[in-house]
Amino acid sequence: MTTQDLWEETYGAVTVNKVRSGLTMLGIVIGIASVIALIAVGQGSQASVQANINSLGANLIMIMPGASRSFGTTVRGAAGSSETLTPDDANAIAAQVANVAAVAQEVQGRYQVVYGANNTNTTVLGTTPAYEQVRNVSVADGNWFTGADVTDSNLVAVIGPTVLQDLFAPNANASATPAMAIGQTIKVNGQLFTVIGVTVSKGGSGFNNQDDMIYVPLSAAQHYLLGSTSYLTEVDVEASTQQAMTQVQNDITNLLLERHGITDPTQADFNILNQASIVSAASSVTGTFTTLLAAIAAISLLVGGIGIMNMMLTTVTERTREIGLRKAIGAKKQDITLQFLAESVVLTFGGGVVGVVIGWLAATAISAVTGITTIISVPYILLAFCVSAGIGILFGYYPARRAAGLNPIEALRYE
Amino acid sequence: MSDSGHYHFMKEIIECNGITKTYGAGDTAVTVLKEVTFSVKEGEFVAIMGPSGSGKSTLMHILGALDTPTSGEYLLDGSDVSRLSDDELAEIRRDKVGFVFQAFNLLPRTSVLRNVALPLVYANMPKEERERIAEKALDDAAFPRAFWSYHSNQISGGMMQRVAIARSLVNDPTLILADEPTGNLDSKTGEIVLHTFQTLNMQQGKTIVLITHEADIAAHAGRIIHIRDGTIVSDEKNRHRTMARGEREFSENGRPLSL
Numbered sequence: 066m067t068t069q070d071l072w073e074e075t076y077g078a079v080t081v082n083k084v085r086s087g088l089t090m091l092g093i094v095i096g097i098a099s100v101i102a103l104i105a106v107g108q109g110s111q112a113s114v115q116a117n118i119n120s121l122g123a124n125l126i127m128i129m130p131g132a133s134r135s136f137g138t139t140v141r142g143a144a145g146s147s148e149t150l151t152p153d154d155a156n157a158i159a160a161q162v163a164n165v166a167a168v169a170q171e172v173q174g175r176y177q178v179v180y181g182a183n184n185t186n187t188t189v190l191g192t193t194p195a196y197e198q199v200r201n202v203s204v205a206d207g208n209w210f211t212g213a214d215v216t217d218s219n220l221v222a223v224i225g226p227t228v229l230q231d232l233f234a235p236n237a238n239a240s241a242t243p244a245m246a247i248g249q250t251i252k253v254n255g256q257l258f259t260v261i262g263v264t265v266s267k268g269g270s271g272f273n274n275q276d277d278m279i280y281v282p283l284s285a286a287q288h289y290l291l292g293s294t295s296y297l298t299e300v301d302v303e304a305s306t307q308q309a310m311t312q313v314q315n316d317i318t319n320l321l322l323e324r325h326g327i328t329d330p331t332q333a334d335f336n337i338l339n340q341a342s343i344v345s346a347a348s349s350v351t352g353t354f355t356t357l358l359a360a361i362a363a364i365s366l367l368v369g370g371i372g373i374m375n376m377m378l379t380t381v382t383e384r385t386r387e388i389g390l391r392k393a394i395g396a397k398k399q400d401i402t403l404q405f406l407a408e409s410v411v412l413t414f415g416g417g418v419v420g421v422v423i424g425w426l427a428a429t430a431i432s433a434v435t436g437i438t439t440i441i442s443v444p445y446i447l448l449a450f451c452v453s454a455g456i457g458i459l460f461g462y463y464p465a466r467r468a469a470g471l472n473p474i475e476a477l478r479y480e
Numbered sequence: 481m482s483d484s485g486h487y488h489f490m491k492e493i494i495e496c497n498g499i500t501k502t503y504g505a506g507d508t509a510v511t512v513l514k515e516v517t518f519s520v521k522e523g524e525f526v527a528i529m530g531p532s533g534s535g536k537s538t539l540m541h542i543l544g545a546l547d548t549p550t551s552g553e554y555l556l557d558g559s560d561v562s563r564l565s566d567d568e569l570a571e572i573r574r575d576k577v578g579f580v581f582q583a584f585n586l587l588p589r590t591s592v593l594r595n596v597a598l599p600l601v602y603a604n605m606p607k608e609e610r611e612r613i614a615e616k617a618l619d620d621a622a623f624p625r626a627f628w629s630y631h632s633n634q635i636s637g638g639m640m641q642r643v644a645i646a647r648s649l650v651n652d653p654t655l656i657l658a659d660e661p662t663g664n665l666d667s668k669t670g671e672i673v674l675h676t677f678q679t680l681n682m683q684q685g686k687t688i689v690l691i692t693h694e695a696d697i698a699a700h701a702g703r704i705i706h707i708r709d710g711t712i713v714s715d716e717k718n719r720h721r722t723m724a725r726g727e728r729e730f731s732e733n734g735r736p737l738s739l
């Protein structure tokens with residue numbers, strides 16, 4: 066039997082009962098579509114988590130107070146709550162550790178912020194000018210504050226786009242423009258600050274949303290908001306190169322242990338994190354999530370495959386006489402096997418193609434409606450095609466062998 | 481190769497030596513064919529007659545390499561096919577045998593032409609060549625050209641039987657086996673079909689084995705073998721052979737008769 070003949074036979078057989086073929090395909094369509102859509106969601110969230118983390122800044126090392134341990138019992142305060150990090154620590158890091166590009170000192174708190182009749186509750190971050198570089202924020206309009214602003218404890222503020230919207234156009238459908246805000250004074254915890262800049266949106270969500278923040282000079286925050294504390298809630302360090310990350314992290318750890326008079330590294334009163342470790346932790350979470358989604362989709366594929374097998378077994382029974390005739394006029398086992406395998410593969414592959422299209426549309430719809438990023442990757446589409454054809458072979462094989470094994474005499478007699 | 485008296489057209493197409501077929505085993509075993517021995521030469525038209533259950537179809541299946549005997553030897557066109565595997569038997573059927581079944585056994589929702597060409601699909605013949613041969617076979621089986629593209633379930637029983645005959649011719653078989661080919665047809669249509677067989681036998685020298693339980697059908701053959709309870713009871717030349725009338729003889733004023 067030539068390939069063309071095989072194709073013609075298969076086409077004829079599949080189109081004879083279009084409704085039944087369509088319903089059988091539907092199982093595979095749903096299976097493949099859900100695989101494609103769910104993997105797109107999984108991969109999309111994985112990528113957006115990574116993008117979020119990367120947008121924190123390049124070659125970033127974060128140092129937070131806390132996790133001091135004593136006398137064998139672990140007393141771990143909430144990150145940032147302990148008072149162990151000082152501006153002197155930050156200065157020492159900048160001065161003594163090699164390959165450090167910049168160091169930003171930070172204090173933060175949540176406050177009620179008021180402009181006219183509008184108000185919002187948001188994070189106010191007191192920091193040094195280096196923050197702009199270390200955490201990769203940029204000013205869309207206006208200016209970032211300067212070293213002089215920090216020295217003089219000037220009451221100036223740079224606001225994120227979310228804060229801009231909340232304070233300057235809370236009800237309007239139109240978005241607030243930076244021009245509406247720059248030069249205006251906002252009241253933070255009862256203290257007046259002049260807005261000097263608006264940051265570029267990072268589109269971030271979830272933890273530490275940098276769009277929903279107000280940045281003020283470190284000293285201004287310390288004096289006017291926090292009540293003149295000299296402890297920091299975080300120190301961010303930018304290493305000069307990716308390769309230097311490990312060395313910088315180790316050197317900072319040793320320096321701080323020495324400065325805090327701690328000999329046992331397990332007793333450290335600070336936490337040190339780098340971007341890479343956050344990325345890998347987050348991607349292992351999202352990876353598990355993706356695997357779980359894929360597993361659910363795989364189950365629906367399995368059900369679709371069983372549907373194919375069921376239909377093929379029915380077809381073989383219905384066409385027993387035809388099979389008997391084909392064998393009587395010279396078809397070999399292999400000819401019959403191929404004919405039925407081709408039928409089931411055409412059904413599953415057809416279902417796969419339709420499923421990929423629907424899955425793609427579904428993923429696009431999911432991003433449009435929920436805003437979740439979805440990623441359709443070509444390898445997964447190819448994989449879906451292979452899987453659907455594979456299901457055809459796997460679940461079509463038994464019915465096909467059964468057809469090929471029929472005794473022609475008995476098959477011809479079959480009523 | 482100077483065995484006088486055996487010309488090439490006189491060679492043995494069928495040689496059965498003590499063929500026995502037993503179904504089942506132990507207490508329930510039924511022996512359907514018992515030591516059947518006979519032979520058929522090229523160009524013969526043989527009728528195998530016998531009452532229902534005598535083993536005619538069973539014998540035909542063995543002759544057509546659809547089945548193998550439990551014991552005994554069967555040579556088809558000089559080669560032993562009694563101990564071949566399923567696929568080897570399929571190859572023999574494809575190359576040497578043309579079957580005409582009582583129940584026609586055409587593929588539904590498939591054109592007449594494609595039905596006839598089907599055996600050649602399994603011989604890997606290209607489509608154009610296949611269709612050319614199928615068209616010739618349809619002409620030989622006196623199938624009206626106007627119906628070539630009809631689906632096999634859109635034509636009458638008489639026409640279906642002609643399609644089945646055309647299909648049996650398409651692989652240029654050494655042997656044509658017909659099991660009750662007129663069983664489902666009225667007597668006039670049956671006669672036209674028999675005429676087709678006689679024409680194929682006499683004009684093209686095809687070897688034909690026809691199975692029937694009706695004496696007046698068997699009378700069209702050149703030789704009649706009687707079988708009863710799986711044993712040959714008589715095997716003789718038919719001295720008063722009936723010649724069937726073809727379609728033209730049935731028609732009035734030369735107008736073809738619609739089947």
Ligand SMILES: Nc1ncnc2c1ncn2[C@@H]1O[C@H](COP(=O)(O)OP(=O)(O)OP(=O)(O)O)[C@@H](O)[C@H]1O
Nearest residue numbers: 503504510512531532533534535536537538539693
């Ligand atoms: N697969 C089988 N298993 C058991 N017995 C069988 C089988 N096939 C046929 N037989 C028996 O063999 C006997 C002969 O059957 P066969 O079909 O050859 O008869 P036949 O001469 O063709 O009859 P008919 O004229 O009715 O077609 C019958 O008794 C039948 O029951």
Ligand SMILES: [Mg+2]
Nearest residue numbers: 536537538659
């Ligand atoms: Mg019979």
